[in-house]
Amino acid sequence: MAGTVMVVLDTTIVNVALTAIGEGLHASSGIEWVVTAYLLGVCASQPACGWAADRFGRKEVYLASLVAFTATSLLASMASNLPELVVARALQGFGGGALLPVGMAICLDVFPRSQHGRAIAMWGTSAMVVPALGPTFGGWLVTAVSWNWLFRINVPIGVVCVILGIRLLPRTTTKIGGRLDSAGLVLGIVGLSLTVLGLSQGNSWGWGSAATIVCVGVGVGSSWWFVGHELAARQPLLDLRMLSHRAFRLTLIIVLFVKISEFGRLVYLALDLTGVRGYTPLRVGLIFMPAALCTAFSMQVGGRMTDRLGPRLPILTGLTVVLVATASLGFLGLSTPEWLIVAILCVQGLGTGLTNAPVMVAGISQLPKEKLSQASALRTLTNQVAGAIAVAVLGAVVAIRIGTDTSSANVQAAYNAVFIVGAVGVAIGWVVAYRLPRGVPDLSEDDFEEAAVLALAGE
Numbered sequence: 001m002a003g004t005v006m007v008v009l010d011t012t013i014v015n016v017a018l019t020a021i022g023e024g025l026h027a028s029s030g031i032e033w034v035v036t037a038y039l040l041g042v043c044a045s046q047p048a049c050g051w052a053a054d055r056f057g058r059k060e061v062y063l064a065s066l067v068a069f070t071a072t073s074l075l076a077s078m079a080s081n082l083p084e085l086v087v088a089r090a091l092q093g094f095g096g097g098a099l100l101p102v103g104m105a106i107c108l109d110v111f112p113r114s115q116h117g118r119a120i121a122m123w124g125t126s127a128m129v130v131p132a133l134g135p136t137f138g139g140w141l142v143t144a145v146s147w148n149w150l151f152r153i154n155v156p157i158g159v160v161c162v163i164l165g166i167r168l169l170p171r172t173t174t175k176i177g178g179r180l181d182s183a184g185l186v187l188g189i190v191g192l193s194l195t196v197l198g199l200s201q202g203n204s205w206g207w208g209s210a211a212t213i214v215c216v217g218v219g220v221g222s223s224w225w226f227v228g229h230e231l232a233a234r235q236p237l238l239d240l241r242m243l244s245h246r247a248f249r250l251t252l253i254i255v256l257f258v259k260i261s262e263f264g265r266l267v268y269l270a271l272d273l274t275g276v277r278g279y280t281p282l283r284v285g286l287i288f289m290p291a292a293l294c295t296a297f298s299m300q301v302g303g304r305m306t307d308r309l310g311p312r313l314p315i316l317t318g319l320t321v322v323l324v325a326t327a328s329l330g331f332l333g334l335s336t337p338e339w340l341i342v343a344i345l346c347v348q349g350l351g352t353g354l355t356n357a358p359v360m361v362a363g364i365s366q367l368p369k370e371k372l373s374q375a376s377a378l379r380t381l382t383n384q385v386a387g388a389i390a391v392a393v394l395g396a397v398v399a400i401r402i403g404t405d406t407s408s409a410n411v412q413a414a415y416n417a418v419f420i421v422g423a424v425g426v427a428i429g430w431v432v433a434y435r436l437p438r439g440v441p442d443l444s445e446d447d448f449e450e451a452a453v454l455a456l457a458g459e
Contacts, residue, residue, distance in 0.1 A: 001126045002161045003066055004103055006154050007096040008130045010038065010073070012266070013138035013150055021147045027082040036200060037086045041093025043196050043384055047188030047226075049098045050377035051180065051237050053105060057172040058373060062102045063165050068095025070158025077151040092151075101376040108364065108372050110170055114307060116365045121303025121357035125296045139282040184237035187226035192381065195219030199388040203395035238381075239374050246437070247311070248363025248375065252382045253432050255359060258319070259386035260425035261326045264394055264418045265348060269329065272415040273341075276334070276408050287342055291349035298353025303361075311358030312436040318358075319430040321351025326426055329419035334412055362436060394418045 014021070014034060022031040053061045072092035079085035104123065111119040141149045198215030205212045230236040243249045266288075273279045273287065298318075305314040325348035332341070364375045401414035 001103075001123055002157065003062070003069075003099045003165075004123065004126045005130055006157055006161070007069065007099045008126065009137070010092065010096070010151075010154065012130070013141075014038075017138050017142045017147050017150055020142045021085070022082075024147050025079070025082050025085065030082060030086075032204070033082075033086045034089055036197070037090040038093040039200065039384075040193050040197060041090040041095075042097040043093075043192045044189045045094045045097030046101065046377060046381050046384065047192060047237060048180075048185055049101045049380070050239075050374035052098065053102045053172075053373035053377075054370070055180075058102050058106050058109070059165070059169045059171050061098050062106065062169065063162060065096055065098035065102065066158060066162050066165060069099065070155055070162070071095070073151045073154035073158065077148045077155075088151075101380040102373065104360070104376040104379070105372040106169065108376070109172075109369060113365050116361045117303040117306030117311075117357055118300070119303070120360045121299040121306075124356055124360055125299050137285070139280070139285055143282070179235060181230075181233055181235060181237035184226060184229050184233060187222050187229060188237060191219050191221075191223030191226050192384065193219070195223060196384060196388040199392040202392050203399055207396070238378060239371065240378075242367060242371060242375055242378065245363055245367060247366065250432055250436055251311075251359050251362045252379065254315070254319075254429045255379075255382050256386045256389070257425040257429040257432070258322070258355070258359075259383070260390045260393060261322060261419075261422035262352070263387065263390035264326070264422035265329070265345070267391075268394060268398070268415050268418045269345075272332070272412065276412050276415070287338065288345065290342055291345035294346045294349035295353040295356075298350045299357050300353075302354040303357040305354075306358040306361055310438065311362035312433065312438055314354050314358045315362070315433045315436065316430065318351045318354030318356075319426055319433060322348055322355065323351075323423055323426045323430065325351060326419055327423040330416045330423060332412065332416060332419075334408060394421065397421055 018031050018034065021027075021034060049061070069092060072088055072095050076085055076088035076092055079088055104120070107119055107123045108116060138150060141147075141153070194215045196219070198212050198219055202212045202216070227240060230238055230240045243252075270284050270288075273284045279287075302314045302318060325344050328344050329348075360379065364372065364379065367375050397417050398414045401417045402411060
């Protein structure tokens, strides 16, 4: 969980400090690459995460990623100009890219399947709550100290995590990875990185620009080639045959659509509150904090429901709540009271918590244990692609809706359109979730043995 907090926090904490970073480094343009470089570094590292964890061991890969992330965080804090910081951020993303998927695989491996819902709910709380707290913490650090501490704060945390990880993390009993699929690795890195880059920068570069067309075209082409190569390979880098599992496949589709609502809340509502209403980043962070606490609470509820009733019911319930809250954000006005916005966000947080744990568990829990690293990597890759698609779609909606009229009322209407699009994405996710299998999957003989061991141990 501590490693998860570090890597997720660095995804969100920098956003509120870009202006301060630009001023500190005397950079008048290009500061957005501080965020983009980190994202591309993560994308470049993730195609091989599952293979590396299977080949060298989950503990070894996790600790190596933790060391790399900590070292490059220190490097980023020492940057004296923008190019140095961009390079350090790319290395930081590449070094820490394995923390989320391999951490999730370790979590699933050390608990029996009958407790996967509760285990992932506890582990995932950090991944879900930190993005809401990141802007508040980042705004405070920049104001009280300096932007360098956004990265320097990772160093003591990382050192402690590495020391404890060496002592506490379990070793993988069997290592099953074969030789490296180098062709698949190149295709995966090129396809994912260029696709994410093109979609993320399309609104800035222009969707008809040569840069956007080349990035998206080459990225999608390489990704298509990667899929065909992996399905035909005897020892694939990423075993895409896992998608034949119905529940696993459906939950990936759900993530693709629901991510639109999540980005609308975390990115465009924050822009609405700061740009239209003139709130400070710290005030925006405080507005998001009650919703983060609601998410943390309902994730525990969703995890327990998953273990007892299966993932379908909590996912459908959670998505219904998220749909109502997201659609409500689509009717915000310039005079909407702050308490009402907080209330809507809390409702959305409750629904998000109910949904996230079962979505992460569904499908993966029923896969063989030796597939956990691969499945977690594929789930994380889906999150990256979904985030890039969400940025592209919602950014285009805002740009088209605003046009040349930058009045407060029109900008508010543009952000409202974003929330309505997010609600449509949640509705599609709900329809897909309705097709999930009902009830709790049957436990295998191994699971009953694990449950018996825990029972004897007083658990």
